Amino acid sequence: MKKQYPFYIKSTVILFGLILLLYALSSLRDILTPICFSFMLAILLNRLVVKLEHFKISKFWAILIAVLFGFILIAGVAYFISSQILSFGDDLPLLKKKFFLLFSRFQHSFQHTFGFAIKQQDQWISEAETGMKPLIGQTLGTVAGTLGVLFLLPVYTFLLLYYKNLFLRFLYEIFGDTDTVKVAEVLQETKVAIQRYMVGLLLEGVVVALLNTTALFLLGVKYAILLGIIGALLNLLPYIGGVIAILLPVIVATITKDGIQTQLGVTAAFLFIQFIDNHLLIPLIVSSKIQINAFISIVIVLLGGALWGISGMFLSIPFIGVLKIIFDRIEELKPWGKLLGTEEATVQKIPFRKKRNKI
Numbered sequence: 107m108k109k110q111y112p113f114y115i116k117s118t119v120i121l122f123g124l125i126l127l128l129y130a131l132s133s134l135r136d137i138l139t140p141i142c143f144s145f146m147l148a149i150l151l152n153r154l155v156v157k158l159e160h161f162k163i164s165k166f167w168a169i170l171i172a173v174l175f176g177f178i179l180i181a182g183v184a185y186f187i188s189s190q191i192l193s194f195g196d197d198l199p200l201l202k203k204k205f206f207l208l209f210s211r212f213q214h215s216f217q218h219t220f221g222f223a224i225k226q227q228d229q230w231i232s233e234a235e236t237g238m239k240p241l242i243g244q245t246l247g248t249v250a251g252t253l254g255v256l257f258l259l260p261v262y263t264f265l266l267l268y269y270k271n272l273f274l275r276f277l278y279e280i281f282g283d284t285d286t287v288k289v290a291e292v293l294q295e296t297k298v299a300i301q302r303y304m305v306g307l308l309l310e311g312v313v314v315a316l317l318n319t320t321a322l323f324l325l326g327v328k329y330a331i332l333l334g335i336i337g338a339l340l341n342l343l344p345y346i347g348g349v350i351a352i353l354l355p356v357i358v359a360t361i362t363k364d365g366i367q368t369q370l371g372v373t374a375a376f377l378f379i380q381f382i383d384n385h386l387l388i389p390l391i392v393s394s395k396i397q398i399n400a401f402i403s404i405v406i407v408l409l410g411g412a413l414w415g416i417s418g419m420f421l422s423i424p425f426i427g428v429l430k431i432i433f434d435r436i437e438e439l440k441p442w443g444k445l446l447g448t449e450e451a452t453v454q455k456i457p458f459r460k461k462r463n464k465i
Contacts, residue, residue: 128413135414142421144262148270149297150304151176155267169267173260190332292435296428304424307342310387314338314379318351321375327355328362337376341383343407343419352376398426399448 131138151172158168217224266273277293278286319334327333333355340347340354352373359368398406403423410422426446433443 132413135418139414139417139421140258140262142425143417144259144266146304146421146424147176147259147263148266149301151263152267152270152297153301165268169264172267173264176263177260187332187335190329190335288435292432295431295435310383311338311342313387314341314383317379317382318376321379322355322372325359325368325371325375326363327359327368327372329358333358341380346404346407346419348376348380398423398430398446402426402446 154172154175155165155168158171159165163171214224274293277289315335315338317334318337319330322330322334336354337351340351355372355376356369359372403426406422406426407419410418410420410425412418414421430443430446433439433446
C-alpha cells in the first residue's frame with residue numbers, strides 16, 4: 107500500500123526543493139544561459155537541417171550550413187543596430203549638455219514648488235547613485251557574460267543538433283517502454299510550441315519595429331530607427347518592456363525638442379501600437395502559442411531577471427511554457443498546468459443543484 111504523507115510534510119519538501127533549484131539555477135547561470143539559448147536555436151534550425159539532409163547533404167555539412175546561416179542573420183541584425191548606436195554616440199555630448207540644462211531647470215522648478223533646496227536634491231541623487239552602483243555593476247557583468255555567450259552559442263547549437271538522436275534515445279530509455287508514447291507527445295509538442303513561439307515573436311518584432319520607426323519618423327523624433335528597434339526588442343519582455351519602450355523615445359524627444367506635443371504624440375502612438383500588438387498581432391501571428399496568464403507571466407519574468415538578468419527575462423516565458431506542456435501531459439501535474447494557463451482555457455462552470463431534503 108502506498109504511504110500517504112501529511113500535507114505539511116509534502117509542502118515543506120516541495121518548498122525546500124524549489125529553494126535548492128533556484129539556488130542551483132542562480133549559481134550556474136553562466137553555464138546554463140548559453141545552453142538554453144542554444145537549445146532554442148537548435149529547435150529553430152532543426153527543420154532547415156532536415157530539409158538540407160533531404161537534398162543528400164551529409165549530416166555534418168547540413169548542420170554546419172544551418173548554423174552558419176542562422177548566425178549570419180544574427181550578425182547582420184547586430185551590425186545594423188550597432189551602426190545606429192554609433193550615429194547616436196556622435197551626438198551624445200550635445201545631448202548630455204541639453205539634458206543637464208533641462209535637469210537644472212527641473213531642479214529650480216522643484217525647489218520653487220515644494221521648497222526642497224537644490225543641495226538637498228543633489229544629496230538625494232548622490233545617495234541614489236550609490237545605491238545604483240551594484241545594479242550597474244551587475245548589468246555590466248550581464249553584458250560581458252552575453253559577449254561570452256556569443257562565442258559558445260554556435261558550438262553548443264551545432265553539438266545539440268549533431269547529437270539530437272542520442273538525447274532523444276536517452277529520454278525514451280529513461281522513462282521506459284510504457285511511457286514512450288507520452289514522452290514522444292511531450293517532446294513533439296514542446297518542439298512545436300517553441301518553434302511557433304520563436305517564429306511568431308520574430309515576425310511580431312519585425313512588424314512592431316516597423317510601426318515604431320514609422321511613428322517616430324512622422325513625429326520627427328531623432329534616432330527613429332534605433333529607438334524603434336529597441337522598442338521592439340523591449341516588447342519581447344511581457345508587460346514590463348512596453349513601459350520602458352515608451353519612456354526611451356519620450357526622454358529623447360524631451361532632450362531634442364521643445365514643448366510637450368511630441369512627447370504626448372509618442373506616448374499616444376506607442377500605446378496605440380501596443381494595443382494593436384496585444385489585440386491583433388499576438389492573436390494572429392504569435393496566436394498565444396504558449397498560454398500563460400498575465401500574473402504568472404509578470405512573476406516569472408521578474409524571477410528570471412533576478413536569477414539570470416536580461417537573458418533570464420527573455421528565457422522565462424518559453425521556459426514556463428515548456429513546463430505547462432509537460433504538466434498538461436502528466437495526470438498528477440494537470441492542476442499546476444491549469445494554474446499557469448489562462449482562465450478562459452482552464453475554468454469550467456460547475457453546475458450547482460439544490461439538494462432536496464428527503465422526509
